Amino acid sequence: MNHLSERLNFLLNTALKYNGHFYDLCCDHGQLGIKAYESNHFIHSYLIDVVPSIINKLKDICSDIPESELSILLKDCTKLEFSNKLSKIIVIAGIGGKLSIRILENIMPQLTHDDIIILSPHNNLEEVRCYLSQNKYYCEDEHLIRERQKFYEVLEIRKQAKVESNIGLVGKFESSDKEVKLSYFKKNIDYYKVKLRFNKEHKTNEELLSLYQERLKSYE
Ligand SMILES: C[S@@+](CC[C@H](N)C(=O)[O-])C[C@H]1O[C@@H](n2cnc3c(N)ncnc32)[C@H](O)[C@@H]1O
Numbered sequence: 001m002n003h004l005s006e007r008l009n010f011l012l013n014t015a016l017k018y019n020g021h022f023y024d025l026c027c028d029h030g031q032l033g034i035k036a037y038e039s040n041h042f043i044h045s046y047l048i049d050v051v052p053s054i055i056n057k058l059k060d061i062c063s064d065i066p067e068s069e070l071s072i073l074l075k076d077c078t079k080l081e082f083s084n085k086l087s088k089i090i091v092i093a094g095i096g097g098k099l100s101i102r103i104l105e106n107i108m109p110q111l112t113h114d115d116i117i118i119l120s121p122h123n124n125l126e127e128v129r130c131y132l133s134q135n136k137y138y139c140e141d142e143h144l145i146r147e148r149q150k151f152y153e154v155l156e157i158r159k160q161a162k163v164e165s166n167i168g169l170v171g172k173f174e175s176s177d178k179e180v181k182l183s184y185f186k187k188n189i190d191y192y193k194v195k196l197r198f199n200k201e202h203k204t205n206e207e208l209l210s211l212y213q214e215r216l217k218s219y220e
Contacts, residue, residue, distance in 0.1 A: 007147045008032050011093055011118055014143070014156060016041055018116050020087030023048065025077045025103060026095050030058045037070045042089070048073045048080065078102045081110065088115040093154075097124025101131045108135065111159040116140065120154045126169050126208055132157060133165040144173040146180045151187070170211040178219060185216040 004012060012035050015022060022042040024033030026049060033047040047058055047070070055074040062070055078099070082088065090107070092100050100121040111117075121128050132139075138160035145152050153171055170188075173181050192209035196202060 002031075004031055004035055005147060007093075007120075007145060007152055008035075010143070010145050010154065011091055011120065012036060012039070014118050014154060015089045015091060018087070018089045019043075020089055020114070021084060022046065023082075023088055023090040025080070025090060025092050026050075026099075027058070028054060028094065030054075030061070030072075032091060032093075033070075034062065037065065043086065044069060044071065046071045046073060048075050048077060050074070050076045078106050080106060082107070085112070087112075089118065090115065091118045091120075093118070093120035094122060097121040097128040100128055104131065104135075108159060113159060115158065117157050118154065119157055120152050122152070125153055126204075129167055129169050129171075133167045133169075136160050136163070136165045137167060138163075138165065139167045141175070142171045142173055144171065144176040144180055144184055146177075146183070151180070151184045168211070169208060170215060172215065181219055182216065185212050185219070188212045189216065 008031055011032055015036060016039065020043060022033065022036040022045040024030065024036065024045070024047050027033050027047040028049060030047045033045050036042055037045040049055055052074055055072055058072045062072060092103055100119060119128070137157045140156040140158060142156070143154040145154065157167070189209060189212045192205050192212065195205050196209060199205070
């Protein structure tokens with residue numbers, strides 16, 4: 001199999017910090033889940049997507065791999081039921097923020113505190129962060145990566161009991177590359193400035209603009 005893109009490689013390396021059953025939700029090409037299986041690090045890997053042609057193609061590609069090690073499942077992840085209670089590493093990446101929230105709403109009651117979700121939606125990040133905070137998720141770490149001029153937030157999160165969430169509307173990305181962070185904050189500042197030009201009184205956008213400006217200041 002070909003090399004993973006920088007983004008997928010980052011997701012795989014993040015997952016490799018944890019042990020258990022690996023889930024590549026909304027897997028599409030399946031590259032991440034197949035590499036996870038090939039790493040021999042996880043007890044079992046699951047590739048899951050809702051499109052039959054994607055799943056059939058993956059079953060062909062992986063026909064030599066025993067089903068006891070890799071499962072390829074045709075399922076809607078907004079209705080997914082996990083079949084095992086062992087520790088899970090669940091990757092939800094490359095899909096929109098709204099769909100990510102619907103998937104999280106479905107899986108949350110099934111999660112234990114041992115499970116880790118590696119979450120990297122491609123839009124509506126602030127809405128996702130707001131959902132995570134309101135539902136008391138705990139963020140183990142957060143990263144910002146750039147691939148071909150596009151930015152990707154990557155959050156390692158867990159379900160958490162009563163304590164307040166540590167997830168803010170805007171990330172800090174402490175361990176991420178400084179230049180990438182500065183470009184990302186500047187891009188979002190420009191974006192919210194334009195939005196506010198058309199709707200001056202929008203409280204959430206005002207708050208987001210000032211949060212991104214604060215972040216920029218703290219790293220400049
Ligand atoms: C752009 S691909 C993302 C692939 C991969 N996760 C990545 O990060 O490169 C989005 C995939 O999500 C799948 N998808 C969309 N809604 C889904 C759902 N409700 N359940 C399972 N898969 C879904 C689509 O079929 C598509 O293959």
